[in-house]
Amino acid sequence: MPDETTMPTTTTGAPGGRAVSTPLLGGESEPTLFEFSHPGRRAWSFRTTGIPEVPVEDLVPAIHRRTAPVDIAEVSERDLVAHFTRLSHRQFSVDLGAYPLGSCTMKYNPKVCDTVAGLPGLAGVHPAAPASMTQGWLALLVELEETLCEVTGMAAATLQPAAGAAGELTGLLLMRAWHEAQGSVRHKVIIPDSAHGTNPASVTLGGYEVVTVPSDDRGCVDMDALRSVLDDDVAGIMLTNPNTLGLFEEDIAEIAAAVHEVGGLLYYDGANLNAILGVVRPGDMGFDIIHMNLHKTFATPHGGGGPGAGPVAVSERLVPFLPGPRPVRTGVDDVGAEFTWATPERSIGRVHTWHGNTLVLARALAYILVNGGDGLKRIAQVAVLNANWIRRRLHDAYDVPFDRPCMHEVVLSAKSLKAEYGVRALDIAKRLLEEGFHSPTVYFPLIVDEALMIEPTETESPQTLEALARALESIAAEAGELGAEAMAAHPLVTPVRRVDEARAARTLIPTFDART
Amino acid sequence: MGTYIPHTDDELAGMLAFLGLSSMDELFAVVPEAVKLQHDLELADGVGEPDVLAQMESFGGRNRARNDRLVCFAGGGAYDHEIPSVTQALAGRSEFVTSYTPYQPEVAQGVLQAVFEFQTMVARIAGLPVSNASLYDGGSSAVEGVNLGVAATGRQTVWVSEGIHPHWRQMLATFAVGTGHRIVTVPLVDGVTAWPDGPDGGDESPGVVLVGYPNYLGCLEDLSTVRTLCDRTGALMVVGADPLAAGLLRSAGNWGADVMVGEGQVFGTSLGFGGPYLGLFACSSAHLRRLPGRLVGETVDVEDRVAYVTTLRAREQDIRREKATSNVCTNQTLMAVTAAVQLGWLGTSGLVEVATRCARATRYARDAVLAIDGVTPWADAPVLREFAVRLPRPADQVIERMADAGFLAGISLEGAVDGGGHGLLIAATERRTADQIDAYAAALAKAVA
Structure with a gap:
């Protein structure tokens, strides 16, 4: 047990991130919207237009006309609202309670950013309107780009990629374009075995082969293994730093030198950028290309799985290859414009239908402005402090495979609980749901057995951390007392209990119409 | 000045003490001094939310082309x-807005069921049996549709109508550099695509044919020509369809399409200067296991109650890694939920x-x-x-x-x-x-x- 005398005072105030009071009424399923349908019922209404009611037959030639309407549902507005409100009550969220899902940075999403995304001057702008009529948006995007470059130590950025994986593929195409411009054809990209799955999938789409390098016993890239695969066929390496074990790659300078030595480029997966804001910058570590996940580090909400935003920033030598068109500063011309669109001379081309997930970008800028340069550093400090506190607090109850100072997240393991009692990481995760917390990320990174990856983020209070730690501690104790079978029965009180995933894949029902 | 960190100074000191540390800087002792930032970020200090709102409003004020003014x-x-207000209110519910990808289905039935309903609606609009849980935007759906078609036919030549959105065509060209696809643009004549004649349509037989419905110029093309072309060449027929037009027009599936891709912004998402929008993707059952992105399926829980879960996960990047059907992870779920609400309102x-x-x-x-x-x-x-x-x-x-x-x-x-x-x-x-x-x-x- 930790030394009680050195623990922070957690007796004052209830844990704000513990969601156990949530009323989860009843054990019934919510019918689908289609089951509420009643012929002739409707919710829609449109404005009065005064436009002649030309018959459809005169508007659309017969060969193009459908013979029956698309069956959607026929429901009243009242039933529509009731249905989706009830669905929302069957959903855990950051607003409800702590969400320590490792590698996902589920921090609190400030409400002011919602207001920003709804401003008529931003939300009501057509993306094809000329630059002369969208100066505000161009100014906003340029300011965000410059801010992100300062935070990451890079020269310029594209804001087009819609998510982290889109950023990765953009980065790999930049890597390819750069090598081709050097007259060099290369085939391999190196990825550590602790990497996110998007990395190798993006490498394939970028036309490269994946070379995996193992981690050493400290949880970092094995330098000897890396050196053994480096040659002039290596286009680059993709690294997450801190890596997915929450550990800082201390040899980063040596890695950068070794990769650059063979003419390769360094790609930074920015999934874990929250840990290093204002402390160390990818550009200063030697990275050439980086993507950021604004929906993680900069608190734009994750929306149940998106939208995200995955801007890609590059060092000076890669700027001519950036996707275009991109917003740039210009002189004041005869209509008073200060910004315009420009496509870099050797651009890899367009990677988004328009200009990126722009309203997400606006949210991110607002978040950065509220926090400021000083606040960003504070975010990294407290995120790292919270994770280390959890690591220290739980190192008796759980295995800590790499028990040394971590960054913004810590990977625990249920290996001993599994060996002794047959209780798995999954069981711990499911049981925790009943304690009012979302589960940690489980079974990732792949190199840790029974991994429980916890990322508290900076927005959870000490009271919440203590409540989370106590819940995990008591679950570990319970595992020994009750055994595997009893633990596998949980959760009991959630809207549904354990779900038959095998049946979902075997007897696939991807739509309501596939029900038999 | 603004902050979302709850800790008081006393609490921070107590937590550091618990770790045997005396300063925040010591938390970063593992970061080599040689790479550590030696100065403060050259950014303004934080300010209050009202100041930021005023600044963001001033950006908005400089946009002349806003639909409340022009x-x-x-x-x-x-x-x-x-x-409508109802779409804004429901899609803006924070349970949908502030949740992550539904990795724990026991506490994510809200998003999962909404996406299941979305998939049903998109499949019905497409006239095809399967829809995924969304992609980034119309252009990204077109790129994924072409990737699926090439994987299915094993032929990398792709015929793209000039009536496909020019930005989608630019994206296809960008990503073809990595995949090696050969993108051939087939010109429009008097607003409709002039498909080449001949037994296999000319030089190299296409693996995929992509056409817009309506096309970029708003024109309706007779897609039976495209179906015949695909039958003749063995190409997959991918239709970039406007899903709202399906209120009157025949569905892509009804024309014989193998895949429908489309832009779902029309269902409740604001113009927003182009994002976040909603990539729609539907296909025939034959291509189910090549589907890009996430898919929600219906199943039961241990008490035999209806439950929803992401399924056919073995296609996805976090499991299949370099052999995944696509690299998509985060998609546009909130826009998919928005579309489900908007379509429910339309009915x-x-x-x-x-x-x-x-x-x-x-x-x-x-x-x-x-x-x-x-x-x-x-x-x-x-x-x-x-x-x-x-x-x-x-x-x-x-x-x-x-x-x-x-x-x-x-x-x-x-x-x-x-x-x-x-x-x-x-x-x-x-x-x-x-x-x-x-x-x-x-x-x-x-x-x-």
């Missing part, structure tokens, strides 16, 4: 449709109604615009809610003049189609009134004079 006649894949009759109203407004606008001296139709093919005209002067110039009269006049066809500089693409949605259209036509007559 009446919007621009389309081109982004439309000014009605977004069966409302989808017909909105498409009909668009078609009527477009007919009314087209008649008014073509009555102007010197303005001629770009093509004679039938249209639904968008049409292209040829102007007597450059479209860019006309668009600037029209802004002074209070209109976003449309989109210049410069760069979109051959010789497009004098072409203007005009959209009229259900939000346009007869008075607005009359005023628009009067202003346009002056602007082109």
Whole structure:
């Protein structure tokens, strides 16, 4: 047990991130919207237009006309609202309670950013309107780009990629374009075995082969293994730093030198950028290309799985290859414009239908402005402090495979609980749901057995951390007392209990119409 | 000044002490000094939320082309449709907004069921049995559709109609550099695609054929020609369809498409300067296991209650890694939920109604615009809610003049189609009134004079 005398005072105030009071009424399923349908019922209404009611037959030639309407549902507005409100009550969220899902940075999403995304001057702008009529948006995007470059130590950025994986593929195409411009054809990209799955999938789409390098016993890239695969066929390496074990790659300078030595480029997966804001910058570590996940580090909400935003920033030598068109500063011309669109001379081309997930970008800028340069550093400090506190607090109850100072997240393991009692990481995760917390990320990174990856983020209070730690501690104790079978029965009180995933894949029902 | 960190100074000190540390800097002892930032970030200090709101409002104030100030006649894949209060209220619920990907289905039934309903609606609109949980936008769906088609046929030549959105075509070209696909653009003639004749359509037989419905110029093409072409060449038929037009038009599946891709912004998502939007993707059952992105399926829990879960996960990047069907992880779930709400609000009759109203407004606008001296139709093919005209002067110039009269006049066809500089693409949605259209036509007559 930790030394009680050195623990922070957690007796004052209830844990704000513990969601156990949530009323989860009843054990019934919510019918689908289609089951509420009643012929002739409707919710829609449109404005009065005064436009002649030309018959459809005169508007659309017969060969193009459908013979029956698309069956959607026929429901009243009242039933529509009731249905989706009830669905929302069957959903855990950051607003409800702590969400320590490792590698996902589920921090609190400030409400002011919602207001920003709804401003008529931003939300009501057509993306094809000329630059002369969208100066505000161009100014906003340029300011965000410059801010992100300062935070990451890079020269310029594209804001087009819609998510982290889109950023990765953009980065790999930049890597390819750069090598081709050097007259060099290369085939391999190196990825550590602790990497996110998007990395190798993006490498394939970028036309490269994946070379995996193992981690050493400290949880970092094995330098000897890396050196053994480096040659002039290596286009680059993709690294997450801190890596997915929450550990800082201390040899980063040596890695950068070794990769650059063979003419390769360094790609930074920015999934874990929250840990290093204002402390160390990818550009200063030697990275050439980086993507950021604004929906993680900069608190734009994750929306149940998106939208995200995955801007890609590059060092000076890669700027001519950036996707275009991109917003740039210009002189004041005869209509008073200060910004315009420009496509870099050797651009890899367009990677988004328009200009990126722009309203997400606006949210991110607002978040950065509220926090400021000083606040960003504070975010990294407290995120790292919270994770280390959890690591220290739980190192008796759980295995800590790499028990040394971590960054913004810590990977625990249920290996001993599994060996002794047959209780798995999954069981711990499911049981925790009943304690009012979302589960940690489980079974990732792949190199840790029974991994429980916890990322508290900076927005959870000490009271919440203590409540989370106590819940995990008591679950570990319970595992020994009750055994595997009893633990596998949980959760009991959630809207549904354990779900038959095998049946979902075997007897696939991807739509309501596939029900038999 | 603003902060979302709850800790007091005392609490921070206590936590550091618990770790045996005396300063925040010690937390970063593992970071080598050589790479550590030796100065503060050159960014302004934080300020209060009201200050930031004022700054963001001032950005908005500098945007002239906002639909509360200029009446919007621009389309081109982004439309000014009605977004009712009910959609804003439900899609804005924080349970949907602030949750992550549904990795723990026991506490994510809300998002999972909403996406299941979304998939059902998209599949019905597409006239195809399977839809995924969304992609980034219309262009990303087109790219994934082409990737699926190449994987299915094993042939990397892709025929793309010039009537596909020019930005989608640019994206296809960008990503083809990595995949090695050969993108061949097939030109439009009088607004419809002039597919090559011949037993296998000419030089190299295509693995995929991609066509728009309606196409970028708003024109309706006879897709039976495309089906015949695909039967002849063995290519997969991918249709880039406007899902709102499905209120009146035959579905992609009804025309024989193997895959439908589309832009779902039309269902409740604001113009937002182009994002976040919603990539739609539906396909026939034959291609289920090549589906990109996430898929929600129905199953039961241990008490035999209906439950939803992400399924066929073995296709995805976090399991299959370099052999995954796509690299997509985060998608546009919130926009998918938004579309499900909006489609629920429209319902069966409302989808017909909105498409009909668009078609009527477009007919009314087209008649008014073509009555102007010197303005001629770009093509004679039938249209639904968008049409292209040829102007007597450059479209860019006309668009600037029209802004002074209070209109976003449309989109210049410069760069979109051959010789497009004098072409203007005009959209009229259900939000346009007869008075607005009359005023628009009067202003346009002056602007082109």
